[in-house]
Amino acid sequence: MEWTDDAIILSSRRHGESSSITTVLSPEHGRYAGLVRGGSGKNKRGILQAGNHVRVQWRARLPEHLGTFTCELVHPHAAMVLSDPLRLMALSSSCAVADSVLPEREPHPPVYEGLQVLLNSLGQGDFWPLIYVKWELGLLGELGFGLDFSECAATGRNDDLVYVSPKSGKAVSAGAGEPYKDRLLPLPGFLHGSAEEGTLEDAADGARLTGYFLNNHVYEQHGGTQPEARARFVQALRKTADGSPRNA
Amino acid sequence: MQNASIDQLTQYLAKLPGLGPRSARRVVLYLIKRQEGLLRPLIKALDAVAKEIRTCATCGNVDTNDPCGVCSDVKRDHKTICVVEDVADLWALERTGIFKGVYHVLGGTLSALDGVGPDDLNIPGLVRRTEQGNVGEVVLALSATVDGQTTAHYIAECINRDATEVTALAHGVPVGGELDYLDEGTLTTALRARRGVS
Numbered sequence: 001m002e003w004t005d006d007a008i009i010l011s012s013r014r015h016g017e018s019s020s021i022t023t024v025l026s027p028e029h030g031r032y033a034g035l036v037r038g039g040s041g042k043n044k045r046g047i048l049q050a051g052n053h054v055r056v057q058w059r060a061r062l063p064e065h066l067g068t069f070t071c072e073l074v075h076p077h078a079a080m081v082l083s084d085p086l087r088l089m090a091l092s093s094s095c096a097v098a099d100s101v102l103p104e105r106e107p108h109p110p111v112y113e114g115l116q117v118l119l120n121s122l123g124q125g126d127f128w129p130l131i132y133v134k135w136e137l138g139l140l141g142e143l144g145f146g147l148d149f150s151e152c153a154a155t156g157r158n159d160d161l162v163y164v165s166p167k168s169g170k171a172v173s174a175g176a177g178e179p180y181k182d183r184l185l186p187l188p189g190f191l192h193g194s195a196e197e198g199t200l201e202d203a204a205d206g207a208r209l210t211g212y213f214l215n216n217h218v219y220e221q222h223g224g225t226q227p228e229a230r231a232r233f234v235q236a237l238r239k240t241a242d243g244s245p246r247n248a
Numbered sequence: 249m250q251n252a253s254i255d256q257l258t259q260y261l262a263k264l265p266g267l268g269p270r271s272a273r274r275v276v277l278y279l280i281k282r283q284e285g286l287l288r289p290l291i292k293a294l295d296a297v298a299k300e301i302r303t304c305a306t307c308g309n310v311d312t313n314d315p316c317g318v319c320s321d322v323k324r325d326h327k328t329i330c331v332v333e334d335v336a337d338l339w340a341l342e343r344t345g346i347f348k349g350v351y352h353v354l355g356g357t358l359s360a361l362d363g364v365g366p367d368d369l370n371i372p373g374l375v376r377r378t379e380q381g382n383v384g385e386v387v388l389a390l391s392a393t394v395d396g397q398t399t400a401h402y403i404a405e406c407i408n409r410d411a412t413e414v415t416a417l418a419h420g421v422p423v424g425g426e427l428d429y430l431d432e433g434t435l436t437t438a439l440r441a442r443r444g445v446s
Contacts, residue, residue: 011361017265046433049394078394079433082419083440085401092394096360229360 001067004057005029006074008115010099012048014040022048022069023099024056027112031102034058034069047071049078050095051119080123086240087122089233090132094118096227097136101143101218114138129237130190130198133206137191140210145169145217147209149192152176162187164209166216185209200241207234254280306377308353308370310335318342318350325349327384331374331403333357333391341389349387352377357395358402371403378412388416392437 007024010031015021020039025031034056038044047054053075060067081087094115102108114135121128140146146169151158153170154177163177163184164170171192177184188205190198198206211226211234219226254276261272279287303309304316311317318324318338328349332338338351354369366372378386386407390396404414420438421430430438 013361045393046431049433051394052433073432076431076433076436079392079436082392082394082397082437085398085405088394088397088401092360092398227360228363228365232360 001061001063001065002057002059003029004055007032007054007056007071008077008095008098008112008119009048009050009052009054009071010095011050012036012039020044020048021066022071024054024069024071025098025102025112025115026056026107027109028107029058029105030107031099031104032058033104034060034067036069036071044071046076046079047073049076051077051081051091053077053116053119077119077122086233086236087128089229089236090128091119091122092229093227093233094132094135096229097139097214100224100227101139101214108142111139111142127198129200129203130206133188133191133203133210136207136210136214140213140217143218145213147213149187161192166212169213185212200237204234204238204241207237307351308335308355308373309338309351323348327382328387329374329377329383329385330387330389332389333396333399337389347387349385354390354399357390357393357399359395366402366406369399371406374403375406378407383412385413385415388414390416392419 005026005028007026010023010025012020012022015035018038018041020036021033022036022039023031023033036044036048039048048071052073054071055074056072057070058067059070078091081091098111098115102111118128118131118135121131137147147164148169149161149164149171151171152161152173153165153168155173155175157173160174161171162174163172163181164187165172166183166185171187172180172184185208186205187209188198188202190202191206191209211230215226258269258272258276261267261275262269264272267275279290300312301310302312302314304311304314304319306315306319309316309318313320325348329352330341330347330349331352331354332341333354333356335353338353341347341351352370352374354371354374356364356369358364358366358369374386377383386403388400388403390400400416407414418441420434420441421427425434427435
């Protein structure tokens with residue numbers, strides 16, 4: 001058995017003295033784990049950093065085997081963000097979330113494409129927090145828990161949408177949501193408009209929104225909690241948003 | 249057929265880094281053939297290490313004394329603390345002979361994957377040292393990996409930057425490194441950290 005594909009490194013854990021068990025996300029094969037011989041050594045450790053874009057070849061005698069990977073670096077996303085704490089946290093968070101929620105060996109090309117866009121955006125420009133939130137929304141949709149912001153769940157109107165119902169995941173207009181606003185989640189404007197409209201504050205609200213549904217629909221169903229890397233990123237994003245109310 | 253004690257020794261040696269069962273058997277045979285010259289001195293040395301070695305309560309280094317030789321050396325600059333992941337990194341920096349400050353060994357890096365959080369590392373001890381002592385600079389000598397740099401940023405956030413300067417090791421082209429053979433990640437960070445030529 002053998003396949004070759006583009007992939008993003010999601011995680012790499014030391015195995016034995018010099019090898020590592022590495023998990024990647026590829027468009028055609030989904031989340032896939034394999035053994036990388038020498039993966040803990042100094043030559044390959046740099047390539048196997050979470051977020052890096054690689055070309056992988058997977059080989060095994062039988063399809064159910066763990067198999068071995070050989071990886072060739074295509075783009076070092078991790079190296080691009082090492083010096084920026086918030087971008088580095090976003091990279092760690094996105095990889096940890098993908099690693100923890102996606103089923104193994106099930107292709108999800110939109111999640112892969114979205115993650116590529118997010119990782120590329122981390123290296124350039126300031127829109128990445130908004131792209132991060134949109135990627136998590138897309139991920140929820142791919143997992144079957146898509147949120148609907150097209151119209152108000154109560155009135156059917158598609159204007160003045162400012163809340164999200166935590167039960168249905170549907171948008172609620174300001175008028176219809178007013179009596180229940182303490183129980184509703186805020187809906188940032190950029191999620192039903194263009195990305196340029198959002199601020200860091202909106203991105204933090206968006207991350208809270210997706211975090212709520214990831215927790216309720218995915219993590220709690222499996223008896224787990226969201227990855228520490230995501231919790232740390234959302235906390236830092238909120239802190240940055242509170243500290244500098246600049247446009248994202 | 250082998251003796252049970254030889255088997256046991258082989259099994260223990262096979263657990264050492266770089267050794268497997270086959271090479272452990274070779275080591276055992278080598279030691280048996282050199283009992284006076286190697287085996288007995290090795291037993292003595294192992295026994296001494298087991299009895300005397302302790303972890304320095306100040307920095308986390310291993311030494312026969314607590315505080316360790318580095319922390320108790322009055323000639324060193326106690327206002328500069330170099331933060332390293334492991335004792336092996338401390339030894340590596342000491343081999344250079346360049347750094348004249350003191351150290352702080354974290355005992356690893358933050359790792360969401362392995363469930364290593366700030367409380368599992370010696371970070372509170374570092375923050376206490378910077379708050380109590382008259383520390384002017386903290387040098388973060390951590391790996392240029394996602395986990396290493398996440399830890400570095402976390403530490404930088406924990407330290408009061410008004411009182412203490414926080415610096416980090418440069419990332420880039422190694423001495424003797426040819427650009428053609430460097431990976432794209434190293435080249436990228438080197439290019440980003442370029443500086444003026446004097």
